[in-house]
Amino acid sequence: MVFSSLIFLYLFLPVCLILYFVARKMRAKNIILLVLSLLFYAWGEPVWVILLIFSGFVDYFNGRIIEANRGTKYAKMALIASIVINLGLLGVFKYSAFFIQSINGLFSAHLPFAEFALPIGISFYTFQTLSYTIDVYRGNTKAQMKFSNFLLYVSLFPQLIAGPIVRYTDVAEQIDNRTTTLSGFKNGAIRFLTGLAKKVLIANYAGSVCQQLLSSNLSELTTAGAWFGIFLFAIQIYFDFSGYSDMAIGLGRIFGFTYPENFNYPYICTSITDFWRRWHISLSSFFRDYVYIPLGGNRRHLVLNLLIVWSLTGLWHGASWNFVFWGLYYFVFLFFEKVILKGKMEQMPWYVKRPYSLLVVLIGWAFFYFTDLGQLGTFFQSFFFASPNGLIDTTSQTIIINNSLFAVIAVIACLPLSRYVKKLVGYLGQQKGNIGMAVQFSLNFVYMAGVLFFCTASLVGQSYNPFLYFRF
Amino acid sequence: MRDLQLEKEARRRRRNLFTSILCLTFVVPLIFLGAVSLVDGKAEVSQDENRELAQWPSFSFSSLFSGEYFQKLDAYYTDQFPFRNMFLSVNKFLNNLYFVPTGDDMTIIKGNQAGIGGDEESETPSSSQVSSESDPSNSSESPSSSQVSSEPDNNTPVDIDGNADAEVKENYTIILKDRIMEQYTVSPTYLPIHAQLVNSIKEQLPECRVFSLTAPTSVEFYSPNQYHTGNKSQLRTLEILKENLSDDVIQVNAYGKLRNHTDEYIYFRSDHHWTQLGAYYAYTAFCESAGFKAHDLSEYQTGRYENFLGTLYRAAKNYPQSDKVRDNPDYLDYYVPLSTHNGEIYGDANYTVQYNIQAVKTGLNNPTYAYDCFCGDSALIKFTSDCGTGKKLIMTKDSFGNAFIPFLLDHYSEVYVVDPRHVSKVFGGSFRLTNFVREHQIDDVLVMNYSFAAQEKSYLTKLESII
Numbered sequence: 001m002v003f004s005s006l007i008f009l010y011l012f013l014p015v016c017l018i019l020y021f022v023a024r025k026m027r028a029k030n031i032i033l034l035v036l037s038l039l040f041y042a043w044g045e046p047v048w049v050i051l052l053i054f055s056g057f058v059d060y061f062n063g064r065i066i067e068a069n070r071g072t073k074y075a076k077m078a079l080i081a082s083i084v085i086n087l088g089l090l091g092v093f094k095y096s097a098f099f100i101q102s103i104n105g106l107f108s109a110h111l112p113f114a115e116f117a118l119p120i121g122i123s124f125y126t127f128q129t130l131s132y133t134i135d136v137y138r139g140n141t142k143a144q145m146k147f148s149n150f151l152l153y154v155s156l157f158p159q160l161i162a163g164p165i166v167r168y169t170d171v172a173e174q175i176d177n178r179t180t181t182l183s184g185f186k187n188g189a190i191r192f193l194t195g196l197a198k199k200v201l202i203a204n205y206a207g208s209v210c211q212q213l214l215s216s217n218l219s220e221l222t223t224a225g226a227w228f229g230i231f232l233f234a235i236q237i238y239f240d241f242s243g244y245s246d247m248a249i250g251l252g253r254i255f256g257f258t259y260p261e262n263f264n265y266p267y268i269c270t271s272i273t274d275f276w277r278r279w280h281i282s283l284s285s286f287f288r289d290y291v292y293i294p295l296g297g298n299r300r301h302l303v304l305n306l307l308i309v310w311s312l313t314g315l316w317h318g319a320s321w322n323f324v325f326w327g328l329y330y331f332v333f334l335f336f337e338k339v340i341l342k343g344k345m346e347q348m349p350w351y352v353k354r355p356y357s358l359l360v361v362l363i364g365w366a367f368f369y370f371t372d373l374g375q376l377g378t379f380f381q382s383f384f385f386a387s388p389n390g391l392i393d394t395t396s397q398t399i400i401i402n403n404s405l406f407a408v409i410a411v412i413a414c415l416p417l418s419r420y421v422k423k424l425v426g427y428l429g430q431q432k433g434n435i436g437m438a439v440q441f442s443l444n445f446v447y448m449a450g451v452l453f454f455c456t457a458s459l460v461g462q463s464y465n466p467f468l469y470f471r472f
Numbered sequence: 473m474r475d476l477q478l479e480k481e482a483r484r485r486r487r488n489l490f491t492s493i494l495c496l497t498f499v500v501p502l503i504f505l506g507a508v509s510l511v512d513g514k515a516e517v518s519q520d521e522n523r524e525l526a527q528w529p530s531f532s533f534s535s536l537f538s539g540e541y542f543q544k545l546d547a548y549y550t551d552q553f554p555f556r557n558m559f560l561s562v563n564k565f566l567n568n569l570y571f572v573p574t575g576d577d578m579t580i581i582k583g584n585q586a587g588i589g590g591d592e593e594s595e596t597p598s599s600s601q602v603s604s605e606s607d608p609s610n611s612s613e614s615p616s617s618s619q620v621s622s623e624p625d626n627n628t629p630v631d632i633d634g635n636a637d638a639e640v641k642e643n644y645t646i647i648l649k650d651r652i653m654e655q656y657t658v659s660p661t662y663l664p665i666h667a668q669l670v671n672s673i674k675e676q677l678p679e680c681r682v683f684s685l686t687a688p689t690s691v692e693f694y695s696p697n698q699y700h701t702g703n704k705s706q707l708r709t710l711e712i713l714k715e716n717l718s719d720d721v722i723q724v725n726a727y728g729k730l731r732n733h734t735d736e737y738i739y740f741r742s743d744h745h746w747t748q749l750g751a752y753y754a755y756t757a758f759c760e761s762a763g764f765k766a767h768d769l770s771e772y773q774t775g776r777y778e779n780f781l782g783t784l785y786r787a788a789k790n791y792p793q794s795d796k797v798r799d800n801p802d803y804l805d806y807y808v809p810l811s812t813h814n815g816e817i818y819g820d821a822n823y824t825v826q827y828n829i830q831a832v833k834t835g836l837n838n839p840t841y842a843y844d845c846f847c848g849d850s851a852l853i854k855f856t857s858d859c860g861t862g863k864k865l866i867m868t869k870d871s872f873g874n875a876f877i878p879f880l881l882d883h884y885s886e887v888y889v890v891d892p893r894h895v896s897k898v899f900g901g902s903f904r905l906t907n908f909v910r911e912h913q914i915d916d917v918l919v920m921n922y923s924f925a926a927q928e929k930s931y932l933t934k935l936e937s938i939i
Contacts, residue, residue, distance in 0.1 A: 001542075007549040010506040017499060043542045186491045189498035205570065208582060212644065394698040398578050406570040434486070441490040448497045454566060456505075460553055461563030461790060 001043040002161070003192075003247045004199045006459050012040065020255065026176060030152055033255065040157040041120070048119035051089065052155060058085050059129040060150040063136045067143035075137060082133040086126045094118055098319035121161040123316060125154055127286055132168040134290060141169045149175050158251035162244045164262040164282035171257055178256035188253030190444065193451040194418075195246025200455045202410055203240035204462070206232045209403050213396065214369065218378055222389045225396035226382040228407075234365050235410045238266065241280070267414040270353045271345040272333040272360055287313055303339065307331055317368070322376065326367035333360055508554040515552065525551040560790070568792035578696070579647040579793040580655075645787055646695060650796040651741040652784035653691040658703050659927035660712065666926050667716030669935055670919050674720050676906045676939075680917050683761060684717060685724040686710060687746060687754060687872045687922040690739035693731065706923045713926070724761045726754035740802045743782020745843055746922075748807055751875035762916065764883050772807035775834050780804050780842040804842040806832045809881040813857035817850045821899045831855060831878040846874035851898035853889040857881040866909060867918040868892055868935060870925040888914065892934040905938050 001008050016036050023029045042049040058081075065078035100113035132153075136143045144150040153175060159166050213221065213229035221229070245262035252259045262282050269275035276284050287309050295305045307328075314327020337345045345353060366383065370376035381387060425443055428436040515525055529535070529544035536542075553559070573579070644655040667684075674682040688706040691699055700706065710727055717723055730738055730746075730753050738750030746754075752769060759766035780802040788794040809831055819826030833845045847853055849871055859882050866888040867873060867880075873889070880887050888908070895903050909917065925931045 005546060005550070006553055007546055010502055010509055010553075011549065014499070014502040014506045018503070044539065046537050046539055046542065182488060182491045182495060186494045186498075189495065193498070201566075212580070212582065217644075394578075394696050395580060398574050398580050401572055401574045402579055403570065403572070405572045409570070429487075437483075437486060437490065441494070444494050445497055448494060449501075452498070452501055454562070457559040457562035458566060460550070460556055460559035461566070462550075 001040050003244070003251075004196060004204075004455075004459065006456070009196075009456070009459075012036070017254075021180075026178075029255075030149065030175070033156060034148060034152045037152070037155040037157040037160060041155060041160060044120045044161075048122075051093075051119055051122070052125060053151065055086065055089060055126060055129055056151045056154040057147065058082060059133050059154075060144065060147050062133050063143035063150070064145070066133065066136050070139075079133055079137045083130065086130045090122060090126050093122055095315070095319045102321075124163050124165055125160065127165050127283075128167070129154055131165070131286065131290060135167065135169055141172055144168070144172070144175075156252075156257070158248040158255070158257070159259060162241070162248070163280070164245055164248060164259055165286055166259050166282070167286075170260055174257050180254070180256040184256065185254050186444075188250045188255075190250070190448060191253060192247050192250030193448055193455075195243040195248075195250060196455050197451045198239040198243030198246060198413075200458045202413060203236045203238075203243060204458070205406060206236040206239065206410060209399065209406075210236055212399060214379065217395070218375055220389055220393075220395065221379065221382040221387060222392050222396045223382050223385050223387045224392040224400060226379055226387065228396065228400050228403075230362055230366055230369070230379075230383065231407070232403075233369050234267070234362055235407075235414075237365065237368070238263075238414065239410070265414065265416045267358065267361070268354075268416065269357045269361070270350070271337055271357055272330065273337050273343075274346065275357060275361055276330070276334075283313070283316070303335060306334055306338070310334065318371075320371050322367050322371050322373065326364060329364055329367055505554060509549070509552070512552070512554045564790055564792055567790065571792065573793075576696070577649050579791065581645050581647065581788055581791050581793075645784060646691065646699065647788055647791070647793045647797070648695065650800045651690070651694055652788050652794065652797055653695055653699075654689065654744055654784065654924070655699060656689060656691050656704055656706060656923060658705065658708050658712070662927040662929060662932060663709060663712040664716040665932055666921075666935075667713050669932065669939060670721050671716075671718045673906065673917055673919065673939055674718060677909055677917065678720075680909060680915060681722060681762070682720070683722045683724055683758065683916065683918045683920075684713065685726055685754065685758060685918060685920045686713060686926045687750075687920070688727050688730060689744065689922060689924065690741075690746075692923075693734045694739070709923050709926065722761050724754070724758050726757045729753040729757040737805075740780070740782055740804075741800075742780065742785035742797050742802050743843060744784055744922075744924075745782070745872060746875065748805060748846075748875040748878070751872075752807065752879060754876060755879040758918075759883075762883075767810065767879075767882060769807070771810060774805055774807050777804040777806070777836065777839060777842040777845060779838075782841070782843065802842075804845065806834070806845055807878060808832050808834065809857065809878045811857040811859040811882050813855055813881045815847060815853050815855045818852045818854070818898065821902050829853070831881055843871070843874070847877060847889065848874065849891045849894060850889075851891060851894040852903070855881055855887040855889065857885055857887070859883060859885060861885055863916070864888070864912065864914040865916040865918060866890065866905065866912075866914050867920055868905070868938070869918075869920045870922060870931065872922040872925075873920045876920065884916075886912075886914075888912070890938065892938050893931065895934070895938050901937070903938055 001012060003009075016032075019032045019036075020029055023032055038049060038053075041052060045052075062078040062082040066075040069075045069078070097113045100111050103109060104111055132141075132150075135141045144153070153166075153168055153171060154160075156166075210229050210232035213225045214233065242263040249259045249261070260282055262280060264278040264281065266275055266278040269278055291312065292305055292309045295301065295308065297305065310327040310331035311324060312327070313330070314324045317323045317326065337343065345356075348356075363383075366376060366379055370379055382389070385391070425440050428443075429440040430436070514527070516527070526544065526547040528548055529541055531541060535544070571579075646653045646655060670682065670684050674680075686709065688709075691704075692706040693700070698704070702708075707727065710723070714723055730750060733749075733753050736749060737747055738753065739746050749769075756766040758764075778801075781798065782802065785794060785797050788797070813831060815829040815831060816825045817827055817829060818824065829847055831847055836842075836845055839845060855877070861883060863884045864886040865880060865884045867877075868890045869876075870891070870893070877887065877889060890903075890905065905917075908914075919935075921931075
């Protein structure tokens, strides 16, 4: 199930909220959340929900072994078993077909392979459980003794499918002991609705226009179309992904969980290093803490460490060469910034560092968008002013003009203006007398009701699917 | 001091009240609409969208494990959501908020992916049937023409499935002022296949005259230059067909006649068809090719259906730019054949007459879809007319043919109308055009299409299967 669907919003969520807040004991609340989370997952993966439970059990079991045998070789063996099994599952389900196809391609071999449909969210939950066992081994946290509690951590529906990658240490305390407050509920609801609006009102719209330019008529792509198209994809992927994180964080807060932030206005970055401090923070910090630093970080083999981390980051995003290239592309720029400029990028004037950063990120999205390398080539030809279709034509001109207002709104929405709005609204609430509080209340009310209403209309609108040739 | 404390307490209470109301602002609509969605009446068909709405799926373990069951539940819930029409109009308002018109008032919207190849079997680019490799199983229900033919040297078999399907594109629709048009792209792959199919009819029926008529669509005459030149030119479509048609096949130049009358009402602005006036000009071209004298337009009895909003308007209805079309709807002028005639629609493979029809239905009361006033699409219709020429014609056609048929009835005593998309439903695999022509001693064969169907894979597959 996905958050941005009517059945989640108007059936799953209300049922979940009613049951959760009617239940009095934490134990009961947790069981309700666990059962509903498994149902939430099974809605999209009726079979592989077994894999989720299995993966959870393996790490729960290994965590307990480590806890009981701290400092002995058994603890180490349990850690290794957990790593091998988790990465093994990921390898089999996500990467086996890709690797074997690549080997077959390289050596003209004909090794057989099975193509699995990628179980939803497997990349997220295996990383979560992996971080748990490593943290237990390192002594950062105690092992969870109750399997149901551990499974709840792994499968909790707000963050199950698309992150943030929540570490066990972030929420360990909250599983048994958390409070839900009225203002936490309100703030969670506002955060959830903000994420919903980002996904439904901005990302979906950007996606459909982007597809018009970059997918359906690629052979007719002009230079202007290529720039506008990849700009729209940058908008789509940011609002889609960060909207999803907002919804996860908001839902978590409603139920009393505090999840880590995952995005921090990435498009205002001043360098590529800065971009990766702002984009998908829970993933880059995972690689930092569990791969980069154990390898030696900045102190030993910096270049090799960067290369490994960025190949893996690329590969994590998808089992396809274009994602590997995408990771290596970032390796090149991070190498440039860290090794050659030695971190001086951010001291450059704004008119150098900002256009540079945005351009690098924008071109990077092309590697992300086109899984077919031939199409990627066609795109770059147009992007770099060598389009056989010229700079601009009627189609691209019409699409750009028709969507120019949307583009402006989307760009503004990328800026940290909402911070100031929040500050202003918060300031109003602190004022003496009733007027400030009343204005604050009204703004919140209009925002919440408006977003819910318009997002619902937009979701219903997506089902408007006239069938032209129904009767012919 | 006490006062201050009291005031603080009051503020705290007020704040809590406000926060509670905000929480309810979120929860109440969810619960309310959720509850309504469970008890609300369910609709079966959406008139606006011209489609059946998703219904409650039937349960089976295989559909549960494949994930299909939950997907269908999702679709059901969305299609049957309460206040659907209200939300749809709000969504239209939202679309309008973002939109900036261009100087020449043009919009490009996403069209419909549905194919031309008939209702239940339409193929979309993502469909698993569309295979880039030659897959014999795909054509199992449609024996290739080489099998049908008894002649040993029947050229190369027409291989429709063997062609890469890279050309299948999403349809984009252009709204230009108060006219909606489908974007067209020439298919250099499928047009030669189309020509080969027509050639193979002629080869198998050397005694018949075989005509090929391909009708252009409105985008060719009413769009900005870019949409009807180069690989979007429908004139190019006709050239490719000409290059590939055998000299024994007569290509009817309907295009040339239509081009001379573009200032007249020859295409609907809200529908993908031509008007019957457009069909009339194509008919004059046919008469030139066939050696008949065309009747003058003034000879026909005419009538009009007002307020016609067609298929393209339905596709674009969700976009506010289509409002101009709604405010200035089409009308349909029909022309009744001069000869008295009767049409018989066959309902099964034994040629049982299902019911009788006229080529033009007059006096309909506010038809929901005015173009239905022609004979519509059926597997096989036999028209008999009292025009007295004794000549017989068979035509294969898509829905563009429907407006054209009335004119033929004044030149042929028998007109057989075959719609390849519907043949297998009525006849299974038993109908063969070539056998039918020999059995009924038919003089002329007309293969008629509009330029989209003329190069559409699923249509051509069905055409191949009946030759």
